[in-house]
Amino acid sequence: MPAAAPSARTVGGPGAASGSPAIECENLVVRYGPLTAVDGLSLRAMAGEVLALLGPNGAGKTSTVESLEGYRRPSAGTVRVLGLDPRADHRVLSRRTGVMLQGGGVYPMLGPRRVLRLFAAYYDEPEDPAALLELVALEEAAETPWRHLSGGQQQRLSLALALVGRPDVVFLDEPTAGVDPQGRIAIRDVITGLRNRGACVLLSTHEMGEAERLADRVVIIHRGRAAASGTQAELAASPAVSFGAPPGLDITDLATVLGAPVSEHSPGRYEVAAVSSPQLTAALASWLAARDAPLSDLRTGRSLEDTYLSIVGEAATETDSSANPGVERRGRSGRGRRTR
Amino acid sequence: MTAYLAQARAETFMTLRRGETLLLTVGIPVVFLVFFSTVHVISTGTTEAVTFILPGILALAVMSTAMVSLGIATGFERGYGVLKRLGSTPLGRPRLLGAKITMILVVEAIQAAVLLPVGGALGWRPVGSAGSWAAALGLILLATVGFGGIGLLMAGLLRAEVNLAAANGLYLVFLLLGGMIVPVAKLPEALGALARALPPAALSSGLHAALGSGVAVPAESWIVLGIWALAAPLAAALTFRWE
Numbered sequence A: 001m002p003a004a005a006p007s008a009r010t011v012g013g014p015g016a017a018s019g020s021p022a023i024e025c026e027n028l029v030v031r032y033g034p035l036t037a038v039d040g041l042s043l044r045a046m047a048g049e050v051l052a053l054l055g056p057n058g059a060g061k062t063s064t065v066e067s068l069e070g071y072r073r074p075s076a077g078t079v080r081v082l083g084l085d086p087r088a089d090h091r092v093l094s095r096r097t098g099v100m101l102q103g104g105g106v107y108p109m110l111g112p113r114r115v116l117r118l119f120a121a122y123y124d125e126p127e128d129p130a131a132l133l134e135l136v137a138l139e140e141a142a143e144t145p146w147r148h149l150s151g152g153q154q155q156r157l158s159l160a161l162a163l164v165g166r167p168d169v170v171f172l173d174e175p176t177a178g179v180d181p182q183g184r185i186a187i188r189d190v191i192t193g194l195r196n197r198g199a200c201v202l203l204s205t206h207e208m209g210e211a212e213r214l215a216d217r218v219v220i221i222h223r224g225r226a227a228a229s230g231t232q233a234e235l236a237a238s239p240a241v242s243f244g245a246p247p248g249l250d251i252t253d254l255a256t257v258l259g260a261p262v263s264e265h266s267p268g269r270y271e272v273a274a275v276s277s278p279q280l281t282a283a284l285a286s287w288l289a290a291r292d293a294p295l296s297d298l299r300t301g302r303s304l305e306d307t308y309l310s311i312v313g314e315a316a317t318e319t320d321s322s323a324n325p326g327v328e329r330r331g332r333s334g335r336g337r338r339t340r
Numbered sequence B: 001m002t003a004y005l006a007q008a009r010a011e012t013f014m015t016l017r018r019g020e021t022l023l024l025t026v027g028i029p030v031v032f033l034v035f036f037s038t039v040h041v042i043s044t045g046t047t048e049a050v051t052f053i054l055p056g057i058l059a060l061a062v063m064s065t066a067m068v069s070l071g072i073a074t075g076f077e078r079g080y081g082v083l084k085r086l087g088s089t090p091l092g093r094p095r096l097l098g099a100k101i102t103m104i105l106v107v108e109a110i111q112a113a114v115l116l117p118v119g120g121a122l123g124w125r126p127v128g129s130a131g132s133w134a135a136a137l138g139l140i141l142l143a144t145v146g147f148g149g150i151g152l153l154m155a156g157l158l159r160a161e162v163n164l165a166a167a168n169g170l171y172l173v174f175l176l177l178g179g180m181i182v183p184v185a186k187l188p189e190a191l192g193a194l195a196r197a198l199p200p201a202a203l204s205s206g207l208h209a210a211l212g213s214g215v216a217v218p219a220e221s222w223i224v225l226g227i228w229a230l231a232a233p234l235a236a237a238l239t240f241r242w243e
Helices: A061-069 A090-096 A112-120 A129-135 A151-163 A181-196 A208-214 A232-236 A251-258 A278-290 A304-312 A317-322 B002-017 B019-038 B049-079 B082-086 B093-121 B130-157 B160-177 B189-196 B199-213 B219-239
Strands: A023-032 A035-045 A050-054 A076-081 A097-100 A169-173 A200-205 A217-222 A225-231 A241-244 A262-266 A269-272 A296-300
Touching: A023 A061, A035 A050, A035 A061, A035 A076, A035 A200, A035 A217, A035 A225, A050 A061, A050 A181, A050 A208, A061 A076, A061 A169, A061 A200, A090 A097, A097 A151, A112 A129, A112 A151, A112 B002, A129 A151, A151 A169, A151 A181, A181 A200, A181 A208, A200 A208, A208 A304, A217 A232, A217 A304, A225 A232, A225 A304, A232 A304, A241 A278, A251 A262, A251 A269, A251 A278, A262 A304, A269 A304, B002 B019, B002 B049, B002 B093, B019 B049, B019 B093, B049 B082, B049 B093, B049 B130, B049 B160, B049 B199, B093 B130, B130 B160, B130 B199, B130 B219, B160 B189, B160 B199, B189 B199, B199 B219
Parallel strands: A050 A200, A050 A217, A097 A169, A169 A200
Antiparallel strands: A023 A035, A023 A076, A217 A225, A241 A269, A241 A296, A262 A269
16 A cells, blocks of 8 residues: 555554454443342453453352353443444454353263364354364373363363354453463463454453553453543553562651652551662662561552552451551442551 | 254253153153052052053153253253253254153154063053044144143253252152052042042043053043143243243
8 A cells, every 4th residue: 555644654563453342341230139240340341452451250240241141131321342232232342252261061961072063053153173272281181081180171162162153252261261371371371362353351350460461551440430431551650669568667757758648558558659770779678677577579560460450459468457457448349448 | 953953952961861751750760660550559449550551651651751851951040050051052942842842752653662562461452543642642742742841941040959859759640549559449539530620630541441451441530631731831931931
């Protein structure tokens, strides 16, 4: 295309796709009787993008994914996949989406080769079952009935089944749960391959490492709401200096000395909400030296883990906080988290 | 068409590979046929016991496949999340149901291919015209739909393990009330009246008429089986939960 003006070029790697979103939730609410599992969640993901839904168990991840898959009728709000309604347009979408459910959903007595061939027959232009077996490294267990496969092998077969119809959108619910390190690498490679060929991948996980390694963008879900979202760079962009030191330090005093808010969001993990500067580092080091407290893991910016923990909190901090009864406790989102 | 054929093949493969299913659908009927035809435990009122027993055992075979085997397998597929997963593929309910019906018909053909020669070896002689064979086939098809509806009704409502127990329990009740081994006429009057309203007795008395004595199938058999063939699948379709 020699005539195209340079200014009209779209430059962008994975995740920079343009056009209408492949997946969209708009103020999604899912209720089960009196329980609200998803509470006004909005998110979108484009073709060629891997979006991770990160949150603790019970945060509303599966309810969100199942609404997009068409299994749940939203109590309120809208969900769209490839611009279509997952329930009303289920027939069309079933040909263009791939689903990996949490926990099986495979005939127990059929082996990987047989199941893949069966599922391939459901689609007009399926992937080659033999190639899929190789992709997820199950050739040696190709004839082993599902019920005799290891947990990791079952997960890999489950993933392969989500891919057999050459989907444009893939839903993966906790894809690496119970998978050994080698299996995780295989699954990661598959997800990268999907993104590179332009598929949109929605991945739900409660493991930060997985989200960090796999996703272009992360939505942190907490109590059915999107507590934070963005690329990892965006999530890490908030000005902060984080460090490790013995738990239970007097953060009120430190905050006064540094002139910036300090929080201990898990025992021994501290965060100063300030832009890093040589003066700040020096002041922090001398304050710690005066208390004979060794410093470890000093970082500027926040890791995904810092962001996640600051939102979700951690049950483990409960113990620590209760040992410091004078410390202010924050409301529901920062339970167990001390801030000054 | 490819999807339907692949699913039908898989359903048939899985059914024929399950040892407990073969025991239920082929093993037990053959044992009952041989035992009750040679050991005269119950007076069946005809000269050759096998003349009464064979049509009853055919009815038992149909019930084992269409109600018990289908119901239990479907209940476990629901419990394992297989049906949920299939729901996300383009297979669709009609083709899944079609594949299951095909599987049942294949198993019933195998049952007939085993039971009729065994009956012949025990002294059963085919009676009746081509018309009565056609009537028997019609009865079996109607009963298959009705039994299948009952099996799926339970599979869609009950937890897999409860469904397993319930299906086996119903099998036993239907075996005793169904005129398959014990003639319905021998049941106490009230129980007999109940039995005649249920599909097993309707099927077995129809088959007794067509294949045992070679007379016309009583209208009652057609009516009872017809009602069940409509009502049971309808109830199943209305109540079935896929996960």
